[in-house]
Amino acid sequence: MQQAEKPKTACPGEVAAVNRAAWLLGAIWALGPVASSAQSPSTETIGFLAEEARVVTASLSPERASRAPATVYVVTAEDIRASGAQTLWDALRMVPGVDAMTVDTMQGAVIIRGLNRAGNNRVLVLLDGRTVLDNFYDTVNWEAIPVTLEEIDRIEIMEGPGSVLYGSNAVSGVINIITKAGAQLKGGLVSYTGAERNTHLAAALYGDRRGKLDYRLGTGLHSADSFADAGRLAGKTGKFNAALGYDFSKESRLDVSGGGSNGTRQTASSFQDSSFGFARLDYRFRDTRLRTFWNTQLVESRSGVTTAYERGNTYDLNIQQGLAPHADHRLTAGASLRRNENSSDLLSPGTPGENLLGFFLEEQWRPREGWTFWVGARVDKHPLTDWLLSPRGSMVWEFRERQSLRFSVGKAFRNPTILESYLETDLTVPPSPGYPFSIRLISSNNRDLSPEQMLFFELAYAARLDRLKVQAEAFHYRLSDQIVGAVSIGSLGGAPPTLPVTLRPMNGGETRAYGGELAAEFAAGPWAKLFANYSIQELKDDRASLLNDRSSPENKINAGARFRRAGLSASCQADWVDRTFWRQNDVLSSTVVMAKTPAYWTINARLGYSFPGRWEGLEAAVSVLNPFLPARVEILREQGGEAIGSRLSATLSYRF
Amino acid sequence: MATLLGGSLPAVVLAQEAAVVTGSELRPYQEAVQGFQAGFGRPVAQLKAGSGLRLPPDARVVVAFGGKAALARYPDAVGLVYCMAPGTRIGPVRNGGLRVKVRMHPHPRDLLRRLREIQPGMKTLVMLWVSEDYASIADGLREAAEPSDLRIVSERLSGPDDLPEALRRMRAKADAIWLPLDPRLLNEDNLDLLKEFSWANGIPFYTASADLLERGAAASVGFSFHDIGHAAAQTALKILSKEAVGPDVFPDRIQVGINEAAASKVGLRIPAEALKGADRLLP
Structure with missing residues (x-):
């Protein structure tokens, strides 16, 4: 044993006396608990494990939560399962600052911090880091994402601008859906949910790890009749995916995956067939990451007067390098190149492909204990626009143990969609x-x-106070150069009489928003969790035609409780959304008529039981959506919204 | 206290360059702190993790006992030795200062060697765990088993409630089950369940704590809390004398405990040499 340094305040004689005294004190101190302890050693060790479990549960990712440069909320696989959600957007309802709306039975819209509309293209949605936005509208067909809820490990929701790392569309936030690795599955799962209105959800997946190889296969089917029109099929989607990962060494890994979905969706006035597919390859060596993927889609739509097809292919290459030139500095640099090739009878003849180029750099600097600074910027080039700079800066101050304050400022952007740049129809x-x-x-x-x-x-502000986790945010943003449809109406003439109406996208208008979120989560133990959060947002448009200020709810409250003990699990969560106003009349009217969507509740309750003994692996659950509540719309009917009623479901799943 | 000892005791002078931080008053932490004091050789300030935590101004090394103490915020200039914090890993973000973890489990190579001494016929060893920190142990076990015919099946569970299902899956494959001291997996219910499963199916389970032998484990291979504290002290002394220290430290002495009744229940015949070499025998 090494000789320790001598205490600065003691002379050699004192040290010997102190050592003797310390030993004696130690012995007396140690005897106390022994004499008074009536517990067996095993009970004490279990007590120790319980104490550590409490600490680990309360402190999962402690550094990440307090030092992240943006607001991040995480929805875990357990959150999804306990919620009873049957769709991805329903799984996001409880997140503070997020407006998850059911447009119709088979389509939802997820918006972050206002700017609500049925087709939202100001949030970037990723599946394991790969974009799942549609090529033509830059919106998400949530049902077409080729994974089932059972395959999801977690969903990370980053609120605020993310263009500094992700480029276009990461305007008000980024949603990254992260799937489970085969090693996490370690076996298979089959699950079936049957519900009212001819609703069927089936999933089958299998994954495992064999040596250095990790693999996963998943498939699922979802079909349901319309909430509003019982007996009419609202949609049917089949999906599959496969993933392989190989660890060459601890520093080097290759991942290959692919999958797709095929589905139909119909509303009262339209019908849509869609197919989406992807293939991707990721390679990591130390701090270097290379990611490449191919997305493909074919969507065929029919409505009363139009038919259209949209075929798109995206090829993407992204490289990222992490550097740590000094212990206090961490630098991430990267570049991305994307090519979009699209064809549609909605586009101008000869619409060219788009090459999109981006470079980004982000520095994390910790000049002293408790302080972290993030400075980053990205430049992007779209073929029809100039180079665009998206900077972001963040300052995190951990002023007390596991409590931090953060200030962030940044810019984000959305490129014009291919339809806004090349749409050309005449009907x-x-x-x-x-x-x-x-x-x-x-x-x-x-x-x-x-x-x-x-x-x-x-x-x-973020804090983890033992079992209590608290987050509070206040934000302000200005969205400018909004792309809106300008309508010009010609003169009625000709035979038969015809009115020419021209729709053309234009830039114009600014929306200013103020708001915030307050969220608390209490882990009563490994068996129980309580949460509640409140979101407020106040939007102001500089022109009446923008409508953002009316369609975004001012207040939103979520609360829920979850309990799990032995084989029994129970949860109940409620979401209250303030009233909103939506344009009711069509674009040909010279005045805008707004109609109110009243405030509404969404309640999801679930009760599950995992069988023991010879039926181990089997779980039966019953869940109910909106019990005892009248049907309501979340987006006005004229905007495509459908009346959503209650639904009783039963699920049987088996893990093997 | 000084009065009790005849009034001749000088005021206790604490070593200022080191401090002990504990997260709990529970007995296992106290045992470890005693081991630390014995290894360090002189008293140090003992502080409680919490918002009022203030280190001595001259502190150059902190020894943290328990996850709560380990996760407290310490200046980068202060070396941190943390132990008794299973499932907790201080992230690389805190790389400004030296951070050393005293392991609660033996090195995988040593662990396997001891387990095979207890159960020489073992062909498949199943490891079940939840906390991410145990992934490295699972990898280490696989590497250590590679030259032999022993197969390691490592299964990460998403939570303690997944244990029954995992055991059912492993029933046909496992010759033995090893459970790390994973606080997110082991609790009263699961230990009872393991005992029932083990005894009913003739599959022994092993743990890292001799204290858990009486919960039905056939054997334990691990470190005592006292030895963990002792190893923390030696590491702290090395840091103070500016010797090189790796990110992980293993205590020197592995303790083997055997529960003969449990071994008999699962039909395990433990070689006489292993019985002889055991540090603790539960008849």
Whole structure:
């Protein structure tokens, strides 16, 4: 044993006396608990493990939560399972600052911090880091994401601008769906849920690890009749995916995956067939990451007067390098190249492919204990716009143990969609009861559009106080250069009489928003969890036609409780959303008529039981959506919203 | 106290360059602190983890006992030795200062050697765990088993409630089960369940704590809390004398405990040499 340094305040004689005294004190101190202890050693060790379990449960990812440069909420696999959610957007309802709305039975919309609309393209949605946005609208077809809820390990929701790392569309946030590795599955799962309105959800997956090889296979089916129109199939989607990972060494890993989905979706007035597919390859060597993927889609839509197809392919290459030139500095640099090739009868003939280029750099600097600074920037080039800079800066101050304050400022953008740049249609709508003349609807494009840009400020507080986790954020943003449809109406003429109407996307208008979230989560133990959160947002448009201020709810409250003991699990969660206003009349009217969607509740309750003994692996569960609540719409019917009622479901799953 | 000892005791002078931080008053932590004091050779300030934690101004090394103490915020300039914190790993973000973990489990190579001494016919050893920190042990066990015919099946569970299902899956494959001291897996219910499963199916289970022998484990291979504290002290002294220290430290003395009744229940015939070499025997 090494000789320790001598205490600075003691002379050699004193040290000997102190040592003797310390030994004696130690012996007396040690005898106390022994004499008074009536517990067996095993009970004491279990007590120790329980104490450590409490610490580990309360402190999962402690550094990450307090030092992240942005607001991040995580929905875990257990959260999804306990919620009774049957769709991805339903699984996100309880997240503070997130508006998850059911548009119709088979489609949802997820918006972060306002700017609500049915087709939202200001949130980037990723599956294991790969974009799942549609090529034409930059929106998400949630049902087409080729994984079942059972395959999801967690969903990370980053609120605030993310263009500094992710480029276009990461305007008000990024949602990253992360799937389980085969090693996490270690076997198979089959699950079936049957519910009212002819709802069927089936999933089968298998994954494992053999030596250095990790693999996973998954498939699922979802079909349901419409909430609003019982007996009409709302949609049916089949999906599959496969993933292989190989560890060459502890520092080097290759992942290959692929999958797809095929589905139909119909509303009262339209029908859509869609197929999505992907293949990807990821390679990591030390701090270097290379990711490449191919996305493909074919969507065929039919409505009363139109049919259209949209075929798209995306090829993406992304490389990222981490550097730590000094213990206090960590640098991440990267570049991405993407090519989009699209064809559709909605696009101008000869629409070219798009090459998108981006470079980014982010520095994390810890000049002294408790302080972390993040500074980053990304530049992006779209073929129809200039180079665009998206900077972000964050300052995190851990002023007390596991409590931090953060201030962030950043910019984010959304490029014009391919439809906004190249849409070209000309169709004639025959006379109808509302319009006793034909309407010639000319949709034109605009290749001079600027990207939408958001300037964002955020102040955040995060704390992990033993079993209690608290987060509070206040934000302000300005969204400018919004891309909106400008309508020009010509003169009625010709025979038969026809009214020409031209729709053209234009830049214009600014929306300012203020708001915040307050969230608390209490882990009563490994068996129980309580949570509640409140979100507030106040939006102000500089022109009446933008409508963002009316369609975003001012207040939102979520609360829930979860209990799990032995084989029994029970949960109940409720979501209250303030009233919203949506445009009711069509674009041909010179005045805008708004209609109110009243405030509504969404309640999801679930009761499950895992069988012991010879039935181990089998779980039966019953869940109910909106019990005793009247049907309501979350987006106005005229905007595509459907009345959502209650639903009773039963699930049987078996792990092997 | 000084009065009790005749009034001749000088005021206790604490070593200022080191401090002990504990997260709990429970007996296992106290045993470890005693081991630390014995190894360090002189008293140090003992502090409790919490918001009022203030280190001595001259502190150059902190020894933290328990996850709560390990996760407290310490200056980068202060070396941290943490132990008794299973499932807790201080992240690389805190790489400004030296952070050393005293392991609660033997090195996988030593662990396997001891287990095979107890059960020489073992062909498949199953390891069940939850906390991410145990992935490295699972990898280490696989590496250590590679030259032999022993197969390691490592299964990470998502939570303690997954144990029954995992055991059922392993029933046909396992010759033995080894459970690390994973706080997210082991609790009263699961230990009872393991005992029932083990005894009913003739599959012995092993743990890292001799204290758990009486819960039905056939054997234990691990370190005593006292020895863990002692190893923490030696590491702290090395840091103070500026000797090189790796990120992980293993206590020197592995303790083997055997529960003969449990071994008999599962039909395990433990070689006489292993019985002879055991540090603790439960008849």
